[in-house]
Amino acid sequence: MPPIHPDQRVAVLADARNLYHSSHSVYSRNVDYASLLEAAVYDRKLVRAIAYVVRAHAPEEETFFEALEDIGFETKIKELKTYSDGTKKADWDVGLSLDAVTLGRHVDAVVLCTGDGDFSRLCSHLRHEGTRVEVMGFRQSTATELIEAADSFVDLSERTDRFLL
Template sequence: MKHTEQRVGVFVDVQNMYYSAKNLYGSKVNFANILESGVASRKLIRAIAYVIRANNPEEQKFFEALSLQGFEVKMKNLQIFGSGMKKGDWDVGIAMDTIRMSNKLDVIILVSGDGDYEPLIEYLQNHGHYVEVMAF
């Protein structure tokens, strides 16, 4: 149950949400709306957007827009292997941040459709935290 005194942390897997919106709906994500509807009149303690930097010209403007919307932006570089395979994810980083910050939060909002977070959600719930998931 939501109430105005709850301390909320929002953790956004930007790549997961971006590609989910693009592939499922052919559209873009409004991250400001996600933050506003997730927090919903409660006390926002921290909002972090986790991004992968691929060094394309438009991404810096996007990262700045996230920051202006109230997100702390954490970046990792896209890894490109000799085989041409590309990898960039924040799963472990997001998990570690939520666990580290959990003692300052009543509600943890995880914005991702990645099923790999299920053990994290279970851990947080077992330690007395209310976890909300926002995804497509």
């Protein structure tokens, strides 16, 4: 795959729920999305930045969504579903994957900000189509198969001073 250069067009797709759970389980801290976006773009041409979030009707949730938009992310919001047996579910795997495949045709690189191994097949597909795939996540909670499927991996744990609030 080609190296990173300033003329590359890039799309940044952030799995906010995965990043939240990873940063809280390991560090009990929040992700600095401004620093995340800046590092993901890396002096290239940002085409689109999307944060995939779940509305769970928690305090400060709307403030967080607005902050993401102020930083430069478009937010895609899914409602948390509660099933009759009490289980709760809301994930963006299909939506994020469809956006990545669609955007992959219009950019040189897709940056996936997640540790979810379910996206390893997506990485392989995008790379096969000629799109560079970069993954940013916390090593302790990033699936090995996702790291191996990407062109590059940025371990957010190596720079907690930059990537955590």
